[in-house]
Amino acid sequence: MLDQTANSCGCPEAIYARELSHRANNALQGALAAMHLGRRGGAGLDYAVQRLEGVIALNRALGPDRAGVVETEKVIRQVCAAVVKAAGSEDVDVIVSADTIWAESHRVRPLLMVIAELVGNAISHAFPEGAGTVLVSLRDSGRSARLVVEDDGICGGWDRPGGQGRGIVDAFAAHLGGRVRRGITSGGSSRIVVILPTIALVAYCSEGRA
Incomplete structure (x- = not known):
């Protein structure tokens, strides 16, 4: 059951659809601007194609749910690569x-x-110089899972005017029965x-729920 933060944003599926659309629109606008630059003789066409390919890959990875079992590291890598490509960022490394x-x-x-939200926000806001690294770690003990997303850039806070990223992250974490902790490293x-209940299939099987 979603908490109050999640309810204020709408149901999970509504948030999901809205966020997919928002991400696609942002990348498409960037790609369109690059295409206009290319028409004026700039080097924007390849950049535009890259962002469009990223949008397609990201929507494929995050699109309509399909029944079945997935290997989490593989799909996480796919999503992170697509986020980087859709953002048009070649100078940010995402390590999974x-x-x-x-x-x-x-x-x-x-x-x-x-x-996708956390990595995308890091790419957009943490690296004013354009280059940096984002670390994505997922550990599952069979009882609980722990996702950590950390960058080596600059933390400007999590509440930006007009921004909805914090609410989206909190809503989906709550939907999974988890909670979010935000902090700043010693390097800023x-x-x-x-932190959320285990997502591992074996745990569901052992409890007779698979």
């Missing part, structure tokens, strides 16, 4: 480290949106931890 976890797609899908970078 995850346990080998087989999970039901409907459990992983909200987590992927959280990851952002570190966000999402």
